[in-house]
Amino acid sequence: MNTASFITNIKKTVNLNEEEEKFIQSIFVPLRVKQGEFVERSGEITRYFIHVQSGCLMTYFTDKDALDHVAQFATAGWWTGDLHSITKGVPSIYSTRALADSEVLLLPKNSQEELLTKYPQMERYFRILYQNALVTHLHRIIQGHAEAADERYISFREKYPSLEQYVPLKYIASYLGITPEFLSKIRRRLMENR
């Protein structure tokens, strides 16, 4: 495992010279996680930005009744983790776990700060990354209000077809904000009507 795919990813947004590439390669910590293992646990202060190289992770919130709510899935090329915890240094309310054997790159908080200070175009990279994520998140909020559960499920399948191979239905239900039982009933209706 190496950082090549990540550097390819960055280069889609901003340019890097050789020195910058070398620096980036030097600060990422590669990690392999098996299915079910944690990358971050809620309650702890997040120390790493997480970049997925292969496999699939999910980040979720556990509420006062011990019910899990999936915040996001992350497959190859995606960033995940708890931005609030890492930037403000407060305990995280999210946990991140592997849904399949996965390879991830960890970017320690201090290294990211160094990266941003030394190479201003990395500010640009993260600015654009966050800008795009913001659009997606706001769309998800509005969709949650404007569409019924069956429409949200159909949209989800269209938008993230590659996730079906990794993600059990109960977590898709959680991501959509419904119960697994109800998702099952939605799926039956969709099967019967076509």
Next chain:
Amino acid sequence: MNTASFITNIKKTVNLNEEEEKFIQSIFVPLRVKQGEFVERSGEITRYFIHVQSGCLMTYFTDKDALDHVAQFATAGWWTGDLHSITKGVPSIYSTRALADSEVLLLPKNSQEELLTKYPQMERYFRILYQNALVTHLHRIIQGHAEAADERYISFREKYPSLEQYVPLKYIASYLGITPEFLSKIRRRLMENR
């Protein structure tokens, strides 16, 4: 109306020298809008980043049944508008309207690009702005799944007490993803039980 309050805002995040301040002042377009007036209309390509100086705006999505869904409110110091439309150059799905007589600063897309290119610390400013917004948006998504409507309403009031003076209840209901009638019933229950 001037850009002073906006520059104060930026300086909370990054440093600016005199030249930079002057440039910023030169590129913003001040605009006064009366209650009910549009700043952006859905269907049009957004050309400006919108910064609120005073008053209150709301940005909302109109669905296929002509129902409005409030995406966000913005009072003094906040940015709003449709990031997706302005960055990708596609027609906006959101409209932005004044909930009260307001003063706003418009940052034209081209000027923002120039600002970011000339002054890298402005990349940092927007990176941090978006980073914080991302945390808030994800929290809102999870809250929508983890909490019942009455809890979300209580949280909203605690988080944005200053909005009560501007925002009719029906828009708060929309922001929370419920009907005005149901919000009214929630409010009655809250009154009776304490």
Next chain:
DNA sequence: CGTCTATTTGAATGTACTCAAAAGCGGTGG
């Protein structure tokens, strides 16, 4: 004061949830 819109109220309805149980499915060991 009258008009317009926002808010409240109530009854009927529907979408989605809870709980309990059965069925399916993948892995493991005999």
Next chain:
DNA sequence: CCACCGCTTTTGAGTACATTCAAATAGACG
């Protein structure tokens, strides 16, 4: 290779949260 175990998914009945529709009341503004 089959039997069993644990976990996921499905099913069904009963329930609750939230919506729809219609109408009354309250508030804001000219």
